[in-house]
Amino acid sequence: MNLFNKKILVTCALPYSNGSLHLGHLLEQIQADIWIRYKKITNNSIYFICSDDSHGTPIMLKSIDLNIKPELLINNFNKEHIKNFKDFSIYHDYYYLTNNHENKRLINKFYFILKKNNLINYKYIYQFYDVYNNIFLPDRFILGKCPKCYSKDQFGDHCNKCNSVYNSINLINPKSTLSNSIPILKKTKHIFINLNNFKNKNNVLIKKLFCQKEIINKINEFIICDMESYNISRDYPYFGFKIPNEINKYFYVWVDALISYISTFKRFCHNINDIELFDKFWNLNSNYDIYQFIGKDIIFFHSIIWPYILDLLNLRKPTKIIVHGHLTINGYKMSKSTNNFITVDSYIKTFNSDYLRYYFASKLSLNINDIDFNIKDFYIKVNYILIDKIINIPYRIKNFLNNIFQNKLSDEIDTNLYNDFIFRSDYIWKLYEDFNFLEVVNIVIDLSNILNKYISNNEPWNCNNINKLHKICSTSINLFKIIVLYIKPIIPTISYDLEKFLGISLTKNSLKFILKYNKINFLNKNILKKINILDLNKLI
Template sequence: MSQRRKILVTSALPYVNGSPHMGHLVEYLQTDIWVRFQKLRGHDCIYVCASDAHGTPIMLKAREMGITPEALTEGYSAEFANDFRDFGVEFDNYHTTHSPENAALVNEMYEALRHKDDIYTRTIEQSYDEAEGMFLPDRFVRGTCPRCKSADQYGDACEVCGATYTPADLIDPVSVLSGTRPVKRESEHYFFRLSRYEEPLRRWMSDATLDRNVVAKLEEWFDAGLRDWDISRDAPYFGFRIPGTEDKYFYVWLDAPVGYMASFKNLCARRSDLNFDDYWRPGSDAEVYHFIGKDIMYFHTLFWPAVLQGAGFRTPSSVFAHGFLTINGQKMSKSRGTFIKARTYLDNLDPSFLRYYYATKLGPTIEDLDLNFDDFVARVNSDLVGKLINIASRCAGFISKRFDGKLAERLPDAGLFSELAAASEQLADHYERREYSKAMRSIMAFADKANRYIDEHKPWVMIKDEQKTDEVQLVCTQGLNMFRSLMIFLSPVIPAVARDARQFFNEDSWQWQDAASPLLGASLRKFKPLLTRVEADQVERMVEQSKESTPVSDTNSEGNTISIDDFMKVDLRIARIAKAEAVEGADKLLALTLDLGDSSRQVFAGIKSAYDATSLVDRHVIVVANLEPRKMRFGVSEGMVLAAGPGGKDVFLLSPDDGAQPGMRVK
């Protein structure tokens, strides 16, 4: 093993205006596995995190609930901390960005940047909601992306094509608070000269071990030209006030990553063996790694390294980005019961199951991860229960009952154990590179070999022959030692199961290298079942509870009202019917080819009884443009035209006034 390393690891700070859910857990479990691996290897590895506790969304939610922002964030922070703990996520410190440490560091960095003339002010035009009486954060303005024309995108970045921009660039912008079109008002804002830092950022990019997809995205941003970064927001705002001002606050994305440093500083104050400057000042020999989601790469790979360097601090060793979570191949959905809170999972299933399943899916790239419930049940039962735990279950009883719980003094097949021990460094390399899925496949392949060894020797048959009693002890010692090594290798992934296994082996602690040395002649404790099978009805109950935990008001349940957010999700467009024809074999359908200005699509409409196909050509209609395509017997329908009436011959297509052009949005 290489020399002892000094490592500081962070996960992105969870935004505490709601409860933790299954999507959150991808990142924290990925990080926790890596940290536990580093500690198992004997390295000094510190894992800190904090609640992201500032910003307009928190301020508005607290106002809506009639409580202070501090009370809101304290409540959700406690919920996150409890759920993380119960999933086995082991922070060395969990803090908050609304802290004196964070305020002091933010002010220190601001003054350092201002001293270097990296901060300046200029008057800008900003989106203002007259109905709400406040300036709007970028993400409180939604509209059509100026690059790819995708509807209902945030005011700072497009989730479809990845473009970054300002709310002023959006097509047809709307305030998500009031549903009204924002007006422009002038305000003096503070800017960080990011444009000065292209060369330092390029050097950092070449030194950091970034995923190739992250590098490609950075190159795209460099090619587009780095724009100076607006680091201020106008009152009302929940955050830190900029020194020397009365109504200007630091943008949450300036103080949030500083929260990594603040959490570590808070830990240093309680631990005499840690020194803040040893980790965060230039020349530090410590490694610093940030685990994040791919949606916040822009902030962590451009703004954050530049701000750190400009303020006189060291830059991260690397930033590790991961993809999003889908469930059963789709985005998490409250209506389908797949928007599952962390606590709902814990109320129904063992957290070790999810830790292992995520590990089987995780790699070092930004590809999305899918939690398929059928696969989840099958894989957990097959791998953890049917393969891994089965090794111990088949051997422990014989050792306990016939040999007073004592292992043999030697291994009957030292070559098989040596093969497993020799895999140690390859497995360590997989963990180091965050190639967890490769590590899990390799570990389970050795579990198969251990089970085959037991099957071939059949200790349950040999025990009936008094002359083969000693062989039974040897075979079971071989099986249990392979199980022990596999559990050491898996302890970063399923630490609770590994702890119980270690207690069975009567050992106080494990290090990674212990897996390469057999445990011989030792006395074991009585074996207790380590895991039980997961049943499909447990998953079904969790899904049903997730449906039930999505409250719907009495008014909404009657279908009378929807929120403005729900309405804005529907992308209504003007379309010209370029072609209309009957569908062979369908009594009610017409196949319409629609011209939406920059694209065309096919829609099947049940209007055959009311309209002659030829009369519809060149007519303008309104179409739902972002409806999920529906595969029908006659082909794929890519939208829906709007009509009124009870049906049959009494169907009336909705059409716009003269002058409306294909592609225009209806709002």
């Protein structure tokens, strides 16, 4: 498999425009960004896009509550989200909003294709209605028991425990989160798309989009379930795109959110004056790759509705869709009501962004189990492993280099040990390729242990042979250079400081060159700043 010199488009699921980002939003973006940085190190051309999901009832209600227009609300959060991502070294080539003209044009095109092919049905259905707020309730404003596994406090469209998808009216003991009242069932007319033929014809193709076995099992459930059609409309009042030639009907937010993967990249191509690039990625015969990162709560939309949309628009399917678990805090579901919740802003005020990137990487693989942000575990992994075992390595020999050798390296190193470190590179790149960042971190720790043992065994502080001492120091720096390269996609800010210290910008080709006679530079002491447990406890 050729891992290098490819052209790739990467997307993440869309953060919602009605609030500030929390650490759960960062999990997916960091996962994608680590993979992107690895790909760039190995000479691939990457485009990274995302958007804010900027339609829906929650946005309408929040703008009413704040007495501002929805457009102002979503634009304000869009700026905040972009800043938050940059604070964690996540730089999108283009970050947009679903509320844009290109997205509206594409969703209307999709709708007219549906009409032309007689794929739309009108049905009268019953939906939950909040009589105190005079509004049909969106799925996320209804809580109750899951009808499949009976877990409490599950949303009206899916269960976070068993990942089942269901109709909100099947929820047990439903309650409106707007008024804390029991909603009534009210009859209303809606627009449905026919899914049956698509599921039957494309079940093999759909499963090929995913690389995790647990996901395939879940998709099989979606394919064989009795859901023959899907509701793509919502009632007034609503903030979103109006459905053409319909009265008080709007496109469901999930339809334009999925289509925004296409429209956002199209807008990016227009902005760089390369509209041909869009066709090169999205036409049916494209040789380019598209990788999409999502959470396990939205598998249904990306396994059934998203391929359905692409099919009708005559566009290619993604190369792979990578799914991750939810983020929990100290073993419990994130919740504002129980104060078990960490915003991006509260974290970044006190802590280095790379610490969180490293911690997430130490837990990320293709496993879709939930990932726990445990305060004690975070403290130990950052202070005693990342800082003490890895970043601290050059500090163990820097005084000898500075005081005796004027920061200049020798031309002689332990080449056997150096070659042993290089020998791991193909396996490291393969682990990155397979999204197994947990194992990358484990190998980096192993190599750091080997290097620390090498320094301890050779005792430079007791060495009276100048040439041998110079070789020990130069070997240590060159081995450390390899470690920094291997972990660079995970901790980019710290790696940048370490690259300045080494006097080299590290790429895959850096493995070929031994640093000889090089002069190393000043080492930033701030990268050794440890986490204070008292500050950490204040996060929650």
